[in-house]
Amino acid sequence: xxxxxxxxxxxxxxxxxxxxxxxxxxxxxxxxxxxxxxxxxxxxxxxxxxxxxxxxxxxxxxxxxxxxxxxxxxxxxxxxxxxxxxxxxxxxxxxxxxxxxxxxxxxxxxxxxxxxxxxxxxxxxxxxxxxxxxxxxxxxxxxxxxxxxxxxxxxxxxxxxxxxxxxxxxxxxxxxxxxxxxxxxxxxxxxxxxxxxxxxxxxxxxxxxxxxxxxxxxxxxxxxxxxxxxxxxxxxxxxxxxxxxxxxxxxxxxxxxxxxxxxxxxxxxxxxxxxxxxxxxxxxxxxxxxxxxxxxxxxxxxxxxxxxxxxxxxxxxxxxxxxxxxxxxxxxxxxxxxxxxxxxxxxxxxxxxxxxxxxxxxxxxxxxxxxxxxxxxxxxxxxxxxxxxxxxxxxxxxxxxxxxxxxxxxxxxxxxxxxxxxxxxxxxxxxxxxxxxxxxxxxxxxxxxxxxxxxxxxxxxxxxxxxxxxxxxxxxxxxxxxxxxxxxxxxxxxxxxxxxxxxxxxxxxxxxxxxxxxxxxxxxxxxxxxxxxxxxx
Amino acid sequence: xxxxxxxxxxxxxxxxxxxxxxxxxxxxxxxxxxxxxxxxxxxxxxxxxxxxxxxxxxxxxxxxxxxxxxxxxxxxxxxxxxxxxxxxxxxxxxxxxxxxxxxxxxx
Numbered sequence: 001x002x003x004x005x006x007x008x009x010x011x012x013x014x015x016x017x018x019x020x021x022x023x024x025x026x027x028x029x030x031x032x033x034x035x036x037x038x039x040x041x042x043x044x045x046x047x048x049x050x051x052x053x054x055x056x057x058x059x060x061x062x063x064x065x066x067x068x069x070x071x072x073x074x075x076x077x078x079x080x081x082x083x084x085x086x087x088x089x090x091x092x093x094x095x096x097x098x099x100x101x102x103x104x105x106x107x108x109x110x111x112x113x114x115x116x117x118x119x120x121x122x123x124x125x126x127x128x129x130x131x132x133x134x135x136x137x138x139x140x141x142x143x144x145x146x147x148x149x150x151x152x153x154x155x156x157x158x159x160x161x162x163x164x165x166x167x168x169x170x171x172x173x174x175x176x177x178x179x180x181x182x183x184x185x186x187x188x189x190x191x192x193x194x195x196x197x198x199x200x201x202x203x204x205x206x207x208x209x210x211x212x213x214x215x216x217x218x219x220x221x222x223x224x225x226x227x228x229x230x231x232x233x234x235x236x237x238x239x240x241x242x243x244x245x246x247x248x249x250x251x252x253x254x255x256x257x258x259x260x261x262x263x264x265x266x267x268x269x270x271x272x273x274x275x276x277x278x279x280x281x282x283x284x285x286x287x288x289x290x291x292x293x294x295x296x297x298x299x300x301x302x303x304x305x306x307x308x309x310x311x312x313x314x315x316x317x318x319x320x321x322x323x324x325x326x327x328x329x330x331x332x333x334x335x336x337x338x339x340x341x342x343x344x345x346x347x348x349x350x351x352x353x354x355x356x357x358x359x360x361x362x363x364x365x366x367x368x369x370x371x372x373x374x375x376x377x378x379x380x381x382x383x384x385x386x387x388x389x390x391x392x393x394x395x396x397x398x399x400x401x402x403x404x405x406x407x408x409x410x411x412x413x414x415x416x417x418x419x420x421x422x423x424x425x426x427x428x429x430x431x432x433x434x435x436x437x438x439x440x441x442x443x444x445x446x447x448x449x450x451x452x453x454x455x456x457x458x459x460x461x462x463x464x465x466x467x468x469x470x471x472x473x474x475x476x477x478x479x480x481x482x483x484x485x486x487x488x489x490x491x492x493x494x495x496x497x498x499x500x501x502x503x504x505x506x507x508x509x510x511x512x513x514x515x516x517x518x519x520x521x522x523x524x525x526x527x528x529x530x531x532x533x534x535x536x537x
Numbered sequence: 538x539x540x541x542x543x544x545x546x547x548x549x550x551x552x553x554x555x556x557x558x559x560x561x562x563x564x565x566x567x568x569x570x571x572x573x574x575x576x577x578x579x580x581x582x583x584x585x586x587x588x589x590x591x592x593x594x595x596x597x598x599x600x601x602x603x604x605x606x607x608x609x610x611x612x613x614x615x616x617x618x619x620x621x622x623x624x625x626x627x628x629x630x631x632x633x634x635x636x637x638x639x640x641x642x643x644x
Contacts (some may be wrong), residue, residue: 174620178627185631239639243548246638250631260630263623266616314641318634333616336608 008068018042019126026119039122047099054092064523065533086139089523098132105275111488127154141214171271182254189247196240217531223303256288259326270341274389282382323356331458334465365442376431383498387416396484405478416495421466431505
């Protein structure tokens with residue numbers, strides 16, 4: 001249909017226009033209710049657009065990949081041109097997850113965020129959403145850098161939302177310094193990559209075409225042609241690819257908070273308001289994981305050129321080792337936390353480790369398991385942060401030892417914490433159990449028994465850490481008699497909806513695997529379609 | 538000069554001053570290296586022994602003997618909240634990764 005390609009562009013345009021319009025709406029009306037309603041309308045519309053996009057890509061699209069050329073600037077044969085969005089199943093799914101969680105955070109914030117600065121909060125929230133959708137949808141490595149910056153700058157500012165709190169400012173500054181170093185290194189690596197790729201040329205009839213591009217499909221084609229021997233300038237491509245891969249992987253590991261680039265996360269996530277923590281843990285760290293998947297599976301894996309194959313193998317082994325170390329270190333650190341939000345933050349590092357291990361083993365089942373775990377972790381972690389935020393609101397403390405008797409104060413909040421913690425620890429019948437089971441089977445199928453042992457051991461550590469929280473929550477009496485504040489209807493609704501999703505992701509595991517995760521993994525692995533969708537417009 | 542040689546030269550030109558700067562940085566920073574302020578605390582280690590089941594006693598006994606040393610290392614050397622120390626870890630990892638990929642590519 002005619003309108004469907006435009007939906008791809010609209011997904012990130014809507015929130016960015018919404019973000020720019022918000023300060024004007026605030027100045028014109030001076031009513032926070034109007035700003036809130038505006039933000040909710042824009043974010044809901046974006047969510048519906050991403051939902052349509054996923055449906056179209058998975059069930060209607062001929063190739064399973066769709067390309068949208070901003071401003072109608074169609075790429076020439078050497079992949080030069082304007083901004084291009086190339087959306088496959090993984091991009092569409094992660095776009096939907098981002099929009100869904102931002103919508104949940106925005107609804108939750110109606111009761112949670114009040115007072116001066118609220119208008120900027122919603123502006124940044126929409127900026128973050130635009131950046132995230134841009135990261136997931138873009139088909140260009142340079143545009144990926146731009147969108148990483150858009151999302152990151154919004155995230156730094158959101159962490160510093162409590163601007164009169166010393167720890168929040170310190171955490172935001174640390175996050176910003178580490179994040180800026182990472183994106184700068186990515187930019188430098190892109191310069192090197194562009195210089196090398198623009199030396200690669202192909203003979204098309206009588207014409208020599210230079211692949212002067214950072215388009216992901218163009219990069220895939222350059223490396224594939226290298227194997228066929230149909231290009232010149234290849235001697236530059238290999239060392240440049242090696243340097244680019246090492247630098248870019250380091251950057252994506254920083255964004256994904258994988259050891260030893262994870263230090264910023266345990267400071268940044270607890271310091272932010274709870275809905276922001278939910279987004280940072282639920283979806284922002286997934287941007288790094290997405291970029292790793294995109295470069296490994298779409299750019300490098302399709303090439304059979306021997307140096308590129310060795311680089312890819314090294315990279316995948318590194319991702320596995322780093323994932324394993326991340327989950328072990330985070331597992332140990334989980335046990336010593338006294339602050340509930342810090343505990344949840346370390347749990348994020350552990351789960352990022354699992355996802356990295358699944359990607360790194362390089363099998364279809366490993367990829368499916370990682371995609372499934374991205375889903376269950378995103379929803380489970382968002383639910384845990386939002387429920388913990390409500391519990392902190394009730395008790396006025398973040399200390400696990402004082403966070404007791406919540407079940408007596410609010411059953412919805414207690415249920416939210418219990419369901420999410422059990423799911424993240426990998427307990428039947430929740431989503432976390434199902435995705436960890438598929439991960440476990442993928443490791444066994446690959447013969448990576450040590451990874452299976454690490455998965456089980458660290459899950460046990462997480463369970464021990466959550467057990468203390470859950471025991472106090474359910475079986476102990478509240479320490480303080482007074483209730484600081486009660487969660488409102490909007491907060492409770494979000495917790496209930498996310499709890500249902502976490503349960504359904506586990507109970508409906510066979511359907512989720514067959515009808516969602518499987519097709520998404522197929523669209524990533526059918527890498528031919530990625531460049532076909534760019535060229536065969 | 539062909540592009541490959543040029544990239545090598547430029548990389549070398551960037552690497553040498555960076556290495557010198559890093560050496561100066563490490564020489565100065567070791568004197569002022571910040572220490573973490575958090576006291577190591579292991580949740581669960583304070584549970585009374587009689588409240589624990591047999592597997593729990595086994596687990597926490599191991600944690601008491603070996604765990605504390607790991608925690609002290611993780612907390613004081615890695616997760617001490619000091620940006621300066623984080624950057625050292627992260628940059629070392631970047632250099633290691635670059636060397637690793639280059640070595641495997643050349644092989």
